Amino acid sequence: MTTTLSRRFFLTTAVVAGGGLLLGFNIPTEAEAALAPVQGEGWKPPVGGVEINAWLTIDPQGVVTIRIPHTEMGQGGMTSVAQLVAEELNVPWRNVRAVFADANRNVTRGNEYQDMSTGGSNLVRNRHPHIMQAGASARERLREAAAKRWGVSRADVKAEQGMLSAGGKSGSYGEFASDAAAIKLAEEPKIKKYGDWWLLGKDVPRMDVAVKVNGSAVYPIDVRVPGMAYAAVRACPVPGGKVKSFDAAAIKDRPGVIAVIELKQTKDKLANTDMRSAVAVVADSFYRAKVALDLLPIEWDFGPGAQNSYAKMDSAARALMGQEGKHAEEVRGDPRPILAAGGKTVTGDYSRPYETHVPMSPPAAVADVKPDRIDVWSFTQNVQATLLLAAEQAGRNPKDVFVHGTFQGGAFGNGNAVDITRQAVELSKQVGRPVKVIWSREEDTAQARSRPPIWARFEAVLGDDGLPKAMISRAVAESMQPAYADRGLANMPYTIPHYRYERHVVPTNIPVGPNRAPGNNNNGFTIEQFADELALAGGWDPLEWRLKMTEGNERWQRVLLKLKEVSGFTTKLPKGTGMGIAVIESHGATVGACATVEVSRRGALSIEKILIVSNTGYVINPRAATEQVKGCVAWELSHALYGGLDVRDGRVQNTNFDSYKIMRMPDMPTVESVFAMSQDNWWGGFGETAGPPTPPAVANAIFFATGKRIRSTPILKHDLKWA
Amino acid sequence: MKLSLTVNGATHEVDVEPETPLLWVLRDTIGLTGTKYGCGIAQCGACTVHIDGQPAKACNVNAAAAVGRKITTIEGLSPDSSHPVQKAWIDLTVPQCGYCQSGQIMAAAALLARTPSPTDSQIDEAMAGNLCRCGTYIQIREAIHAAAKMGA
Structure with a gap:
């Protein structure tokens, strides 16, 4: 990779991203200029490019500037959009630049970018068709422009690596950009499929690194x-x-x-x-x-909110866990009479407290x-x-x-x-x-929409084969957005013949909102520890149990078989060491984790390694995906090990990093990321999906190391010593 | 109160209350926004700068205490992102959201200045005061080793 940079300048005219509108401000770097990718010498801000469509311009030298409708918040979305367009346009990556697209244009010109929201790991998995379409459309118009100028048919014009050619003639995209901008296609092209890609699936360095190592990136x-x-x-x-x-x-x-x-x-x-x-x-x-x-x-x-506290919510929730829930869905058969009849029953209670985002920028x-x-x-x-x-x-x-x-x-x-x-x-x-x-950090923590807490009780009866034949999952959610509690429980993947999901609600005054893999981030911890409890009660190996309970579910089988192949998972380690596994499906992705831990006799926990196996169907940028996997692991370990908002007197009490702890470098374990892609025409996301299986894998590993089942977080508040 | 501060080799005359944290003088008075606010209580390291070559949390140093001392911010670490730490950060694409990275880079540069070939545990110790919510710790550790090989 080229690392030469020359990028410390201040624009005297800030350009409204994409729209070319001029403001009379002096802003130290701005989106239009701030995005010089790591592309070596000779880079200069793209000016004078011809707009082919709302998504891109091409300048006379063939430099393509791609307009990014979505937010770049660390997840790499800017690079993903550019890569998707460049794949179809077929331009060398060194010729690609990025700017933020203009929301005003989208509002006033009929949603040219469709949806500009950024979340739910949606960008690549759900938006790649229309993003690639923009690149494909531009490419075909360039071909048509060349065909007209050369008097040949479009089918005879090749568009490759920023060059158009037919017979003995050739020219760069830049030479045909103006002509292409005027062309209307009778029919829009179809986008490429996996197998025809030349850029997707390859490691592409993030475009925004250069401005993030010298203080010039603007937040x-x-x-x-x-x-x-x-x-x-x-x-x-x-x-x-x-x-x-x-x-x-x-x-x-x-x-x-x-x-x-x-x-x-x-x-x-x-x-x-x-x-x-x-x-x-x-x-x-x-x-x-x-x-x-x-x-x-x-x-x-x-x-009245001042009367609220987490302790009150916790005792109300624990009382409700013993009562049949009001909300039930995804019922398969009816487990209630089977549970009432008794037999070999397994029960487990789990809970997780409020957490918050604390993005590094308040x-x-x-x-x-x-x-x-x-x-x-x-x-x-x-x-x-x-x-x-x-x-x-x-x-x-x-x-x-x-x-x-x-x-x-x-x-x-x-x-x-x-x-x-x-x-x-x-x-x-x-x-x-x-x-x-x-917002001061304290204001951020007090006012941010927190991540909701969860309480969950599971009850199951095992059959003669040691596998569950009936099960009830009963969640207790907070009242602001209780549906988050359903994720991972209502759609629990294990094929138990009789299954019922119920939900209670406890009132609260604390607003909540999405937090990296919302819902699943809590329920990974609950359901995937109970899965181990079920397996062990029935005499099954946890990995073999999951394989058995997801038979016929190709996406899960692929992840579990890869875990079996590469993790070395075993329940036979000496006491004080343990391995644990967990698998969670969220945001279209099925992701497994294997944690290896050591716990000293005095209870000191050391996480040696987290292995993540991801099945998102496809991966367009393995390098960026791996970076997200590592980030997701750190995210979830922060909450699982240290987290927990202290809600008393109706407010968050621990409002800065001295009292709300997150992972620091010495806490960070080795993370290995492995892909097991189904490539089955189904796309999952990478921005948040490696998080949810991490805490239950660690907790399951702690169980094998110590014999202690971890029923709540933060894990480090539990006494882990063993004899 | 008029104070004279030396930042990245240039002298700035500023008129602020003497107790104003250096962080806000750098950002709002002088206009060097590469140094970031993250917590205001010296817990996150996003505001790490060098004062007389030593890493310091700029939110925790008041302006009066910085008078007469040599202050270096991310903008002054190198004129063209050519410091080995910056080069290693680019090579290993360390930043994600990037907000903490000015502080991470300044802390890493200070570490390598006093310990040219640090071990993992020396890195952990030196970098423990710098939070990264995106979780780039593994890449940071690798990049510090890479910068050490370049001879930071």
Whole structure:
């Protein structure tokens, strides 16, 4: 790989990504320029390219600039989109550049990019058809342009590696770009299938590395516009509560303070994009705003939520686990009479607490509300949704709102619905100048939509063959988004003849939202430990049990057989060491994990290795996929080992990294990533799917090492010593 | 209060409260946004800079204490991303979201300056103060070894 870079410049004219609209700002690097991939010398910002379609431009030298409608938040989506387009367009990767696509264009020109959201591991698995189509369409129009100029048929024109040729004639894509832009195809081409790929399936380096090693990549928190003020905000620390009063006079003479503004809750019942009741201090620097806010006397009406605590939810949930659930689905037969009749029964209770995202960048947003237009840079996983939110908050026509793409400093699901955009727009509107809002880490942890807790009880009766013949899974979910609890339980893959899933709900005031493999991240821990309990109670090897219980399920069999082949899984290790396996299907992917652990007699846990076997159907970029696998393992181990939000008095108490712990480098085990692809015309995702099987694999390994079953997280709060 | 700070070899006259954390002076007053805010309490390392060659958390150093000292930020580590740590980070495509990486790179560069060929455990010890929520720790460790081979 070439590593020469020459990229420390400041654009004097920020270009609105994709749309070519000009703003009179000086912004230190911007999306259009910030994305110089690692492509050696001679790179310069693409200018003067001809737009072939909404997705790409080609300049006279044949440099292709691909517009990325989706958020780059670390998952590598920018590189994936470019790779999918380049596959069909058939251009050398060194000629490919990327810019963020323009949400305003999508709103005003009929959804040319279709859906601009980024989440659910959807980008490659569900959007590759229309992304590849854009590249294929451009390629065919280039061929048609050459055919016309040369007086041959399109079928005779080859389009390969950025060159068009027919007979003895040839020319670069750049030479035909203008002609191609004017061509309309009678019929759109079909996209390529696996087997015809030349670029998909190959290791491609991320396009955004160069700007992420020298401080030049721009995140919302880094955006600076002339005349900008800074705001620190505090929403009611008890979600659902409201501002009662505050004493602005107490801080109005603090240095730099411009305004103290109450942000009104937008609706009585809050949805995730509604603005919460909060107070903002606007000042001439963030630090001055934050200090003044810390000194501002605020009286809150906490409301009934202040009575809530995790301990109360936990005892209510444990009481409910003994009662038949109200919600039942995916019923197969009826296990109830079989369980009532008794026999060899196995039961297991599991729970996991609230967790939170803490992306390394706390949420930030800049809004500049002017009479004729609004410009926004914000924490988001969907620039179009952010645009519509800003328009609504300001009471403006969406066509006058421009949301500019930036990198995101992590998001992990929490960028889907954040009212920080509303806060920035409202404050800019009120103070009449651009405003940057930054949430302190404490505000982020207190206000982020948390990952929901789960409680689950499993009851099963075994048959003479040691396999379960009837089983009930009973989850207790929190009340904000209880359906997350269903994932992995309602669709549990093991073929038990009589199976029923039930769900209870306990009330809470803590808002929740998606968090990297939502639902599955909790239920991996519950169902995959109970699977081991069932197997061992029936005298089965855990791996052989899973193979038996998923017979005929090709995607699972492939993962399990690969695990058997490469993991060396055994239950026969000396005490103090253990291996554990687990498999979870989520986001279209079936992913298995094998953990190897050591536990000292005094209970010190050491995770030696995590092996991940992924079946996502296909993999377009093995290198990027492997990076995501490692990241997912770290993500889930953080919560499994250390996590747990401390919810008391209706609020999150542990709001910074001193009290909410995540993995650090010394904690990181070796991770090996292996693929076992079905290639069966079914695509799964990589951005979150290696996480869910990791904690149960570790917990199952701890059981074999110590004889102790881990029924809740964080694991490190359990006494693991053995004799 | 007017203070004079030396950052990346240049002198900046800034007018801030003396207790203002260096982090915010770098970002908001001087405009060097490569140094990141992550926690404000010296727990995450996203704001790691060099002060007189030693790694320091810029959120935990006030502006007055930085006067007269040589401050280096990610923007000043090399003029063209040619520091061996940056080269190794590119070769191994370490960053994912990238937000913590300025701090990771500054911490790694400081480690290699005092320990040119660190062991895994020396790396773990030196880098334990730098969080990465994307979980790039394995790649960071490999890249530090690679940078060491280049002679950081």
